[in-house]
Amino acid sequence: MDPSSFNNPELQQLLQQEKQKAVVNEMIGKLTSRCWDKCITGTPGNSFSSSESTCLTNCAQRYMDTAMFVMRRLQQ
Template identity: 45%
Template sequence: MDQRRQLEVQQALQQQHALMKNFAKITHDCFLKCVTRPGKSLSHTEEACTNNCVDRYRDTQMFLIERLQAQAENEKSKHGSQGLS
């Protein structure tokens, strides 16, 4: 395997690790927030709470990604227009 391919594989593994770590954090945080007495199964309230919790995490993640992309594009256009003056 060439060096470029090894770097691509390493980056993919790092991204996968980051996703798994983020998923574990969301699971842990939502469990602590929503499950007051662990049992054999979740109550309807606990299930609804965990679903809502995960949905809010996902919404927040998407909002932040979109916001950061917009800021990056704004900075790029600022720097691009300065070079034209």
């Protein structure tokens, strides 16, 4: 690959978008794993129970709030 191509703004933008996608995918994977392990204690059926659904919602919200807080602090 030509080293001068790294100065291409379009390539830089594409690379940044791909990095952001990777971060989001990693976050979703962690969120899913942690919240699933915490909230789904038995064998899942065809649907979640009310308590499982509430737990998953709350867990995901707390995880996202924490991740946003940490990202804002790191940017400061």
